[in-house]
Amino acid sequence: YKCYDSIKDKIIVSRNVRFCEDESGFKNCGESQHNNDYSFLFKFLSQCDDEMHDGDDSNTGGNDSRMAKDIITYHRRNRQQEVGEEEHHETIDLQPTQSGENLRRSTRNVRQPNRFVSYETFTPSHRARINAIHSHFEPSTFNEASKYIEWKNAMLEELDALRKAQTWEIQDLPIGKKTIGCKWVYKVKTKSDGSLERYKARLVAKGYTQEYGIDYEETFAPVARMTTVRTLIALASVKNWNIYQMDVKNAFLNGDLMEEVYMEVPPGLSVPQRKVLRLKKALYGLKQAPKAWFDRFNSVISDYGFHSCLTDTALFVKYTTAGIIILLLYVDDMIITGSDKEGIKECKKLLQETFEMKDLGFLTYFLGIEVAYSTRGYFLSQTKFAAEIIAKSGITDDKVTETPEAVGSKMKIDDGVPLANPTPYRQLVGSLMYLSITRPDIAHAVHTVSQFQHAPSTVHMGAVLRIIRYIKGTINKGVFMSSSSSLNLIAYTDADWGGDPNDRHSTTGFCVFLGESLISWKCKKQQKVSLSSTEAEYRAMASTTMEIVWLRQMLLDMGIKIEEPTDLCCDNKSSIYIAKNQTFHERTKHIEMDCHYVREEFLKKTIKLPYVSSEFQLADFFTKPLCSPRFNFLLDKLSVIAP
Structure with missing residues (x-):
C-alpha cells in the first residue's frame, strides 16, 4: 500500500496497513491545508508508479516539488529480532534496468501434480461423459427443488405416472390405522455420452416406520452381487461382446401390494383435507416393494425362456440357436450382453412391451460405476463417488498419502477419545465400503476402520481421513478388465x-x-x-x-x-x-x-x-498394512491402474 503522511508530506509504502474508516484522514492538520481537494495525491501516486515501472529519470524533474520526496518502504521485521529493536527502512532504488538483459527460462516439462484430478488420459467421449456427470445439480429437499421449473415439471410427471398406474386411492384414515410418511428424491439422468437426458423426481415412502405383521411381512429380494457384475464385464471383454444397459421406469409400481398400507399426502399433491392415500401398488421405499417387483419380473422373464442361475438369483441366462443371452438385474437397472445380437434386440423389444423401460445404449455408468471401453478392455472406476467422499469429509488442503494405512498400525477399541457424534464416521466408512467395489487397494484399510463403528474415537477418525487423503491422490484409479486375457x-x-x-x-x-x-x-x-x-x-x-x-x-x-x-x-x-x-x-x-x-x-x-513365495503372494495385499514400495509393487500386479 502507498500511504500519504499529511504531516511529513511523504508517501510511505508498507505491507501492514490498518484502515480507520470512521476517522478523517486530515483531522490533525486541518482541512484548510488542502481545501478538500485530494487530486494532487492521485497525480502523485500515478507519477510514482510510472517511475517505479518505467525507470525513466526524465520524469523526476517536473515542476511539482512533491516529486522530489523520498519514497520509504517498510519491511517486515525478522522473527529472531528483539521486540524493542527499531524498525529498519530503506529507500527504493529507481535506477533503470538494462533493457537488453534476457531472462532465463526453465526447460523443464510442466505437468499437473498427481493429487489433482485429470481427465486428459481419457478419450474425448468418455471425458465429456464424466465431466457432464460431475456438473449436474441435484436438490435434496422439496423447497429447494420447487425453485426450478425443471424439477417442478419432473415432479408433475412423476405424479401423473403414479395416477395412471392407479398407485393409490384417496380415503379417510380408518380408526386404529397409522400412516407412513413420504419424501421426494431427485436425480439427473444422463445419456450414454454423458449429456443431459432428463430430470427425474421420485416419490419415496418412508418404509422405516412400517411394523412387521401389520403393513408388511416378506421383504427379501435378491440383487446382483458385485462380484457377478465384475465377472460378467470381464467375460464380455474377453469375448468382445457388447454390453447394453436398460432402466425400468417406476419399476416397483409393477408389483402388486397385498397388505393394507396408508401414506400421508406428498408435497405438491392437492387432496381434500384430512384425507390420506391407501396404496395399491408397491411404492419405492416400502419394505415389501423390492420383493413384489422381483417376483413380477422373474415371472415375466421366465416366460421369455430365461432361467435364473443358482449361483446368483439375479442372473438370468437364455440359450438360443445363435448363442447365449445374459441378463443381470440390480433392482430396476439391468445390463444385457451375449453372443446372440439379434436375440438381444428381441429381448429388449419384449421387455419394453411389458414394462415401461428406457434403453440407455452401451454400458457407461452403472450403479455409480463409470465404465470406459477400448479395444484393450474395460476400465471400471468411481471417480465421481470418490470426489463426493472427499467433499463430505471436509478435507480442503492438498495433503495426500502414498498408502491408505501406516505401516505397523494396530488400532485398539480404547484408543483415543470417543467421538461425541459418531454419525459422520459411520457415513464415511459406509461410503468407503461402496467405493472398494472398484478399489481393492483400500480393502484392508476399510476392513480395519469398519470394526469400530459402534464406538469410534479420534484415532479411528484419523485413520479414515488418511484413507481419504490417499484416495484424493489416486482418485482416477480403478480396475482394468483386459480383453486379451x-x-x-x-x-x-x-x-x-x-x-x-x-x-x-x-x-x-x-x-x-x-x-x-x-x-x-x-x-x-x-x-x-x-x-x-x-x-x-x-x-x-x-x-x-x-x-x-x-x-x-x-x-x-x-x-x-x-x-x-x-x-x-x-x-x-x-x-x-x-x-x-x-x-x-x-x-x-x-x-x-x-x-x-x-x-x-x-x-x-x-x-x-x-x-x-511370500514375495509374490498377491493376497498379502489384503491382510496387513504394507510399506510404499511393497504396496505399489503388488498394486501393479492387481491391474489397478490410473489411465
Whole structure:
C-alpha cells in the first residue's frame, strides 16, 4: 500500500496497513491545508508508479516539488529480532534496468501434480461423459427443488405416472390405522455420452416406520452381487461382446401390494383435507416393494425362456440357436450382453412391451460405476463417488498419502477419545465400503476402520481421513478388465495370524483372477482364534476354495466350462501338506471340517495347490498394512491402474 503522511508530506509504502474508516484522514492538520481537494495525491501516486515501472529519470524533474520526496518502504521485521529493536527502512532504488538483459527460462516439462484430478488420459467421449456427470445439480429437499421449473415439471410427471398406474386411492384414515410418511428424491439422468437426458423426481415412502405383521411381512429380494457384475464385464471383454444397459421406469409400481398400507399426502399433491392415500401398488421405499417387483419380473422373464442361475438369483441366462443371452438385474437397472445380437434386440423389444423401460445404449455408468471401453478392455472406476467422499469429509488442503494405512498400525477399541457424534464416521466408512467395489487397494484399510463403528474415537477418525487423503491422490484409479486375457481362474490366499490386537483373531485375505482381470477379493476377520499360523492359513484356504467353487459354477452358467483345476496359490507349506495328506492327526482335529472340504475339492481336481513365495503372494495385499514400495509393487500386479 502507498500511504500519504499529511504531516511529513511523504508517501510511505508498507505491507501492514490498518484502515480507520470512521476517522478523517486530515483531522490533525486541518482541512484548510488542502481545501478538500485530494487530486494532487492521485497525480502523485500515478507519477510514482510510472517511475517505479518505467525507470525513466526524465520524469523526476517536473515542476511539482512533491516529486522530489523520498519514497520509504517498510519491511517486515525478522522473527529472531528483539521486540524493542527499531524498525529498519530503506529507500527504493529507481535506477533503470538494462533493457537488453534476457531472462532465463526453465526447460523443464510442466505437468499437473498427481493429487489433482485429470481427465486428459481419457478419450474425448468418455471425458465429456464424466465431466457432464460431475456438473449436474441435484436438490435434496422439496423447497429447494420447487425453485426450478425443471424439477417442478419432473415432479408433475412423476405424479401423473403414479395416477395412471392407479398407485393409490384417496380415503379417510380408518380408526386404529397409522400412516407412513413420504419424501421426494431427485436425480439427473444422463445419456450414454454423458449429456443431459432428463430430470427425474421420485416419490419415496418412508418404509422405516412400517411394523412387521401389520403393513408388511416378506421383504427379501435378491440383487446382483458385485462380484457377478465384475465377472460378467470381464467375460464380455474377453469375448468382445457388447454390453447394453436398460432402466425400468417406476419399476416397483409393477408389483402388486397385498397388505393394507396408508401414506400421508406428498408435497405438491392437492387432496381434500384430512384425507390420506391407501396404496395399491408397491411404492419405492416400502419394505415389501423390492420383493413384489422381483417376483413380477422373474415371472415375466421366465416366460421369455430365461432361467435364473443358482449361483446368483439375479442372473438370468437364455440359450438360443445363435448363442447365449445374459441378463443381470440390480433392482430396476439391468445390463444385457451375449453372443446372440439379434436375440438381444428381441429381448429388449419384449421387455419394453411389458414394462415401461428406457434403453440407455452401451454400458457407461452403472450403479455409480463409470465404465470406459477400448479395444484393450474395460476400465471400471468411481471417480465421481470418490470426489463426493472427499467433499463430505471436509478435507480442503492438498495433503495426500502414498498408502491408505501406516505401516505397523494396530488400532485398539480404547484408543483415543470417543467421538461425541459418531454419525459422520459411520457415513464415511459406509461410503468407503461402496467405493472398494472398484478399489481393492483400500480393502484392508476399510476392513480395519469398519470394526469400530459402534464406538469410534479420534484415532479411528484419523485413520479414515488418511484413507481419504490417499484416495484424493489416486482418485482416477480403478480396475482394468483386459480383453486379451485367458478364461482360466487363478487364486491367491493368505492369512495374518493373530493380527487383531483386540481379540487376536486372524485375518483372511484372498483374490481371484479371470485370466489377467481381478474379479473377486475379500478381507475378513476369522470367526475363531487360530492356535497356529498353519491353522489360520488353512482356514483362509477353505474360504478361498468356496469362492473358487462358486465362480466356476457361475462361469458354467454363463457358458464357460473350465476343464483344468484352478491354481490356489499359498505361501504356507504346512497347509499344502495337510491338504494333500490322507491321514488326520491331533494337530488338525479342530479344523477337521475345513480339511475335509479342501481335500475333497483337491481330490475332485477342482483346485491345485502350488506353492508361491511370500514375495509374490498377491493376497498379502489384503491382510496387513504394507510399506510404499511393497504396496505399489503388488498394486501393479492387481491391474489397478490410473489411465
